[in-house]
């Protein structure tokens with residue numbers, strides 16, 4: 001690997017690393033606010049510039065996807081409802097909240113309102129999608145019974161997302177059980193997705 005070259009693209013510092021082991025793959029990731037782009041050593045300067053621009057745009061798009069605003073959250077919920085729940089779940093509101101420490105999401109089916117923990121921002125898109133879908137499904141099935149889970153079977157990454165959330169909760173040292181222990185404290189008709197992403 002040659003010495004890295006750092007270029008500035010707008011407000012982003014980009015470090016280009018050329019690798020002799022790479023033949024045709026280009027990859028990029030963030031490291032401490034810097035963007036690292038890995039390219040094959042044989043790339044010309046023009047190819048390098050082209051691929052750096054492509055990868056920076058790709059990462060920016062991913063950032064935006066992972067940190068959607070309330071407006072984007074609404075659009076995403078509508079899309080997920082359409083795709084996985086036949087459009088049946090129609091929340092009256094869905095928004096980010098920062099005051100939920102023990103739940104990834106919560107839902108008041110009687111009012112059709114959904115709140116999503118801002119702690120999910122920055123997590124992979126499929127995890128956020130799962131939490132949105134979980135709360136959407138509560139608009140159709142309040143508890144965590146068979147009917148509820150059957151609504152989520154069409155989403156292929158349910159198990160993977162639940163595993164991810166369990167891992168995050170465990171790494172954060174959160175005290176978990178595998179039951180919705182907080183549900184007693186909720187107002188009647190409220191449902192919550194506990195950090196344990198429970199059954």
Ligand SMILES: [Zn+2]
Nearest residue numbers: 134191192193
């Ligand atoms: Zn739930």
